[in-house]
Structure formats: C-alpha cells, structure tokens
Amino acid sequence: MARYILRRFLISIPVLVGVALILFLLLNVVPGDPVTLMMGEHIKPALIEAFRARMHLDDPVLVRFGRYMLGALRGDFGVSYKLQREVSGLIWQAFPHTVKLTIYSAFVSWIIGIPAGIFSAVKHNTLIDRSLMGFSLMGVSLPIFWAGLLMQYVFASRLGWLPVTGYYSIKYYIMPSVVLGWSSAGTVARLTRSNLLEIMKNDFIRTARAKGLSEPSVVACHALKNAMLPVITVMALQVAGLLGGAVMTESVFGIPGIGRIAVDAITHRDMPLLQGTILFTTAIVIAGNLAADIMYAFLDPRIRVEQANS
Amino acid sequence: MLQIRNLKTHFFTRGGVAAAVDDVSIRIPPRSIVGVVGESGCGKSVTALSVLQLVSRPGKIVSGSILLDGEELIGKPSKQMRRIRGNKISMIFQEPMTSLNPVYTVGRQVAETMILHRGASKAEAMDRTVEMFRAVGIPAPEKRLKSFPHQLSGGLRQRVMIAMAMACKPSLMIADEPTTALDVTIEAQILHLMKELERDMGTSIMMITHNMGVVAELCDYVYVMYAGKVMEHAGIFDLFDHTKHPYTQGLLNSIPKPSGVRGRLFNIEGMVPSLLRLPKGCRFSPRCEQAVRECFESEPGLYAVSPGHGVRCFLYRDCGDGGEAI
Numbered sequence: 001m002a003r004y005i006l007r008r009f010l011i012s013i014p015v016l017v018g019v020a021l022i023l024f025l026l027l028n029v030v031p032g033d034p035v036t037l038m039m040g041e042h043i044k045p046a047l048i049e050a051f052r053a054r055m056h057l058d059d060p061v062l063v064r065f066g067r068y069m070l071g072a073l074r075g076d077f078g079v080s081y082k083l084q085r086e087v088s089g090l091i092w093q094a095f096p097h098t099v100k101l102t103i104y105s106a107f108v109s110w111i112i113g114i115p116a117g118i119f120s121a122v123k124h125n126t127l128i129d130r131s132l133m134g135f136s137l138m139g140v141s142l143p144i145f146w147a148g149l150l151m152q153y154v155f156a157s158r159l160g161w162l163p164v165t166g167y168y169s170i171k172y173y174i175m176p177s178v179v180l181g182w183s184s185a186g187t188v189a190r191l192t193r194s195n196l197l198e199i200m201k202n203d204f205i206r207t208a209r210a211k212g213l214s215e216p217s218v219v220a221c222h223a224l225k226n227a228m229l230p231v232i233t234v235m236a237l238q239v240a241g242l243l244g245g246a247v248m249t250e251s252v253f254g255i256p257g258i259g260r261i262a263v264d265a266i267t268h269r270d271m272p273l274l275q276g277t278i279l280f281t282t283a284i285v286i287a288g289n290l291a292a293d294i295m296y297a298f299l300d301p302r303i304r305v306e307q308a309n310s
Numbered sequence: 311m312l313q314i315r316n317l318k319t320h321f322f323t324r325g326g327v328a329a330a331v332d333d334v335s336i337r338i339p340p341r342s343i344v345g346v347v348g349e350s351g352c353g354k355s356v357t358a359l360s361v362l363q364l365v366s367r368p369g370k371i372v373s374g375s376i377l378l379d380g381e382e383l384i385g386k387p388s389k390q391m392r393r394i395r396g397n398k399i400s401m402i403f404q405e406p407m408t409s410l411n412p413v414y415t416v417g418r419q420v421a422e423t424m425i426l427h428r429g430a431s432k433a434e435a436m437d438r439t440v441e442m443f444r445a446v447g448i449p450a451p452e453k454r455l456k457s458f459p460h461q462l463s464g465g466l467r468q469r470v471m472i473a474m475a476m477a478c479k480p481s482l483m484i485a486d487e488p489t490t491a492l493d494v495t496i497e498a499q500i501l502h503l504m505k506e507l508e509r510d511m512g513t514s515i516m517m518i519t520h521n522m523g524v525v526a527e528l529c530d531y532v533y534v535m536y537a538g539k540v541m542e543h544a545g546i547f548d549l550f551d552h553t554k555h556p557y558t559q560g561l562l563n564s565i566p567k568p569s570g571v572r573g574r575l576f577n578i579e580g581m582v583p584s585l586l587r588l589p590k591g592c593r594f595s596p597r598c599e600q601a602v603r604e605c606f607e608s609e610p611g612l613y614a615v616s617p618g619h620g621v622r623c624f625l626y627r628d629c630g631d632g633g634e635a636i
C-alpha cells in the first residue's frame with residue numbers, strides 16, 4: 001500500500017510541473033509589459049529598461065521558468081506587482097477563509113446530496129424521486145451570483161436574519177455555504193442515486209435478499225458501501241475544487257479567499273499573483289486526486305488486497 | 311414438505327403479459343433432490359424466486375399456492391417471509407463470480423446469516439462459519455474466513471455460497487444452476503458435495519439445471535419445464551427408462567456424449583417460442599416431430615401414464631387425466 005501511495009505521489013509531480021510550464025508560457029504571451037503595469041504608463045524608457053534587467057525579464061522563457069520553479073520549491077512565488085507583497089504570504093492569508101467555506105459547503109452538499117440520492121434510488125421513478133432530484137439539480141443550474149443575491153435580499157435585507165457580506169463569524173458563512181454546497185449537492189445526489197440503482201441490480205443483492213435481510217438492511221449493509229466508492233472519489237475532487245477557491249461565491253459574499261485573490265489578480269493583470277494562485281489551486285486539485293485514489297484503494301478490497309500482495 | 315400448486319407468475323411488460331410460470335405444480339418431499347430442467351427462459355428461475363417471494367417487478371405471483379410444511383407462503387407478511395429466507399429455505403445462484411458482495415470478506419457474509427437467524431454472536435457465528443467451510447471442503451478454513459470473493463476461484467466461491475445456504479440447516483435448498491459457470495471437474499465435485507449434504511443434513515434440494523447429465527447424477531425426481539409449463543414429471547428411473555414426452559426425448563438426446571465433447575446442450579430443432587406469442591395448441595407443437603393435427607388446435611392436459619409419472623402430451627391421452635403430481 002505504501003508503495004502504491006508513493007508511486008501515485010511520484011506520478012503527480014510531472015503533472016504539476018507540466019501544468020506550471022503551460023501556465024508560465026501562456027501568461028508570458030499575454031500582451032502588456034509588466035513594468036509598465038507595475039509603475040504606470042508615464043515613466044522613462046530608461047527606467048523601464050533598468051527594471052527589466054533587474055527582474056531578468058529579458059532572459060529566455062525557459063530560464064525564467066527554471067528560476068521560478070526553483071523559487072516555488074522554496075515557497076517563493078515572487079512578489080505581487082500591484083500589492084508589492086510576497087505572493088505566498090497573500091495566498092496563506094486568504095487560504096483559511098477558503099478552507100472554512102469549503103468545509104461548511106462540503107457539509108451542506110453531503111447533507112443534502114447523499115440522503116437525497118439514497119431516497120431517490122430506493123423510491124426510484126416515484127414522485128419523491130423526481131422532486132428530490134429536481135431539488136438537488138436545481139442547485140447545479142442556479143447561477144451562484146443570482147441565487148446569492150436573491151438570498152442576500154431575502155435573508156439579509158428583508159428578514160434581517162443574516163449578515164449580507166463579511167467573514168467574521170460562522171453566521172457570515174451560512175448563506176455562501178448553502179449556495180455553494182447546494183450547487184455541488186446535485187452531482188453528489190445524482191451520482192449516489194445512479195450508482196445505488198446500478199448496484200441494486202447485482203446478483204449479490206439478490207443473495208442478500210435471499211438470506212432474509214430486510215430491504216433497509218440490504219440497501220444499508222450490502223449496496224451502500226459499493227455504491228459510495230465512486231461517489232467518495234467525486235466528493236474528494238469536489239472538495240479539492242472548492243479549496244481552489246470559489247470565485248463567484250467569495251466575490252458575492254465578500255469573503256477574502258483564494259477565489260477573490262484570483263479575481264483581483266486578473267483585474268490588475270498581476271501576473272505573479274495570478275500565476276501563484278493558479279499553481280496553488282492546481283497543486284490542491286492534484287493532491288485531491290491523489291487523496292481520492294488512495295481513499296478508493298483503502299475502501300475497495302479488490303484494489304487494497306492486490307496492492308498488499310504485489 | 312414443499313408443495314407448489316398451480317403457481318402462476320406473470321410479468322406485466324409493455325409488450326404484454328408474459329406467463330413465465332403458467333400453472334406449475336411441483337412437490338418436493340423431505341430428504342430428496344428434485345430436478346427442474348428445461349431450456350433457457352422456460353421459467354425455472356422465476357419458479358424458484360416465487361418460492362422465496364423474491365420475484366421483482368414487473369413480475370407478480372398471480373395465483374396458486376406454495377406450502378412449506380403446510381404453511382402458505384404466498385401473501386405471507388414480508389417480516390415473516392424474511393424469517394424463512396436463508397433459514398428454512400435458502401438459495402444459491404448460477405453466478406458464483408457475482409453472487410458474493412465484493413467488499414466484504416466471505417467469512418463475514420456467511421456469518422451474517424447465522425447472526426440474523428440464530429441470534430448468534432459474532433464470535434459464535436465465525437466459529438460456525440469455520441465449521442461450515444470445513445464441511446463444504448474449503449481448504450484452510452480459518453484463513454479463508456478473511457478472504458475477499460475476488461481472491462477465490464469460482465469453485466471455492468460456490469462452496470462459500472453452499473456454506474452460506476447450509477449455515478442455518480434449512481429444510482430446503484434451492485440451487486439455481488449452481489454448476490453452469492464451473493468447469494467439468496469442479497462441477498462434479500460440487501454435485502458430489504451437494505449429494506453428501508443432502509444425505510448428512512437431511513436438507514432437500516430443488517436442483518435447477520438445463521443439463522440432463524446433472525439430473526441423472528443427482529436427482530430422485532424430475533420436472534421438465536417448457537415455456538412456463540411442466541411437460542413431464544417422473545421419478546428418475548421412469549424419466550430415463552420410460553421417457554414419454556417428445557420434448558424430454560429431445561433433451562435426453564442432447565446429453566453430452568461421454569467422449570467429453572460438450573457441444574450444444576440442446577439440439578432440438580427450432581426456437582423456444584416467445585411467451586408473448588405462444589403458438590395455438592400445444593406450445594411445443596412447432597418443434598415437435600410427432601405432432602398430430604389436434605396438437606395445433608388445443609392444449610393437452612397432464613395425463614398419468616403411471617403413478618407419479620405425468621405427461622402433458624396428446625399421445626398419452628388414453629392414459630386418462632390426473633397426471634398432476636399432487
């Protein structure tokens with residue numbers, strides 16, 4: 001098992017480097033001179049030249065990429081053009097807010113998605129099934145900014161139950177978590193439902209029934225674990241996605257997380273910040289993938305035992 | 311002990327009503343192995359599932375009676391029915407590869423039955439499981455408890471299924487083509503094991519198969535089904551030595567030759583009719599070489615050619631009615 005994990009880990013390194021390289025090249029062909037962006041339009045060309053030299057901007061792209069990666073290894077992602085602060089510092093400052101939002105909304109997503117999926121599967125093709133699926137899929141299709149604004153209007157402005165924006169206590173996170181969680185609940189619900197339905201067709205379910213188990217036991221003891229294996233993988237990926245920052249939600253609810261940084265970086269063409277944020281997000285998604293794989297291997301004896309034997 | 315009387319189980323599909331089991335009567339006396347044979351789709355599995363009340367939609371038991379030691383199973387409340395499943399009547403299936411849950415150890419899956427029906431503690435159930443594994447000839451039973459299904463061969467998995475089925479010492483075990491998926495040597499071992507269990511534990515077996523060779527080896531009594539109906543039923547010797555029904559004759563001619571060549575199991579000309587478009591008259595008439603004019607006009611009843619030997623065929627009408635097994 002340890003070897004399996006190590007191998008999966010080693011495989012993800014070139015993926016990360018590859019993404020970083022593509023990203024670096026892409027951001028380098030974006031028009032606009034960084035020095036001008038940083039210092040404003042009306043400075044002397046000589047000054048610009050001096051800055052370019054100091055920042056090694058005229059070196060070949062690959063050299064600069066190498067330098068960037070070496071820095072990144074030490075946790076140095078450069079300095080934000082706009083804010084003139086360490087990119088890594090900015091990210092670490094924003095990350096806890098994103099983590100909080102992730103935890104809360106993942107919770108909401110599972111609380112809605114898993115039971116909805118199970119009930120829909122058990123009562124499939126009934127009115128309950130359709131309404132539950134409709135409700136959870138609505139979350140996927142509702143535009144977050146619209147749902148967010150609507151909630152702010154109803155629960156904050158009208159009813160005054162919750163604060164409109166901010167990040168000072170758990171109260172502030174309720175609306176953003178519900179909006180964000182609901183939007184991923186649909187995927188969880190649909191996947192849980194379809195997997196469960198598929199598993200219920202298996203011969204071993206017939207065996208479980210022939211043993212004399214009650215229908216709830218058959219579902220809970222014999223179908224659910226099998227059905228949830230792939231769902232857990234998807235949930236891990238969703239969490240990774242959320243950790244990468246929820247651009248829309250964070251903007252609507254004024255949460256200074258990773259998503260907000262990314263938006264700011266784009267608006268200000270702050271390349272080092274943008275690059276650092278995207279790289280960070282990528283690393284998290286890759287780590288999430290890795291975690292999902294490992295978790296799957298742990299939960300599924302067919303893989304776990306194979307790995308232990310090899 | 312088990313008496314199925316005039317059982318009708320129909321499937322209500324979009325294309326119409328399929329009478330998968332059409333007025334079937336089967337009797338399984340204590341301490342006996344009763345075979346149910348017939349080509350694919352003739353209603354063997356549906357009959358078996360009807361006994362356990364496990365026919366799922368769009369199928370439904372329409373009428374009839376299933377008595378277990380005089381106790382009616384049809385319409386029994388599901389809670390009481392659950393106490394019978396796996397306990398008094400157990401079932402094993404054709405596919406040993408997929409009949410066990412891949413994410414639990416086989417030990418746990420066998421023990422589960424005893425915990426459920428015998429109120430055994432986990433430790434007791436595990437001890438009993440080791441005993442059962444030994445009884446069904448699984449080598450190194452203690453070690454095998456912790457194996458997952460995918461780590462076992464098909465033959466071993468089927469032994470696990472048998473151990474599971476026998477765990478609560480049921481009075482009846484329904485075996486739905488238990489050896490079809492196994493190779494010939496393993497098949498022989500499993501059949502031998504089942505015969506032994508029947509003798510040692512007194513469990514009756516309803517042996518579903520489409521292999522006449524298996525019937526010859528194992529069964530005391532045989533029912534031959536075709537398109538949802540029993541065509542002939544007889545004691546094993548009558549069936550082989552005084553074969554009456556043209557369909558049974560066809561089946562017997564298709565027993566694999568001792569040369570070991572396993573050709574097509576059935577080489578009767580023609581196809582099994584769709585249950586939705588049954589031919590008028592005898593349902594075997596389109597394929598029957600001995601058909602007379604009447605065969606295409608009306609359906610034959612079950613005629614008694616000798617005590618305990620019934621044939622659904624006009625050729626034996628002179629023998630008189632009353633060929634029902636019960």
Ligand SMILES: Nc1ncnc2c1ncn2[C@@H]1O[C@H](COP(=O)(O)OP(=O)(O)OP(=O)(O)O)[C@@H](O)[C@H]1O
Nearest residue numbers: 321323328330349350351352353354355356357585
């Ligand atoms: N889910 C279903 N929906 C519709 N019809 C069904 C369904 N299951 C079974 N049937 C009908 O019942 C008939 C009998 O099926 P059954 O499974 O009992 O056959 P069998 O004798 O066990 O065949 P096999 O040897 O292939 O296992 C089939 O021909 C089919 O028409």
Ligand code: SF4
Nearest residue numbers: 592595598605623624
């Ligand atoms: S009734 Fe007629 S068609 Fe049917 S099996 Fe007998 S001879 Fe053949």
Ligand SMILES: [Mg+2]
Nearest residue numbers: 354355356486
């Ligand atoms: Mg079958």
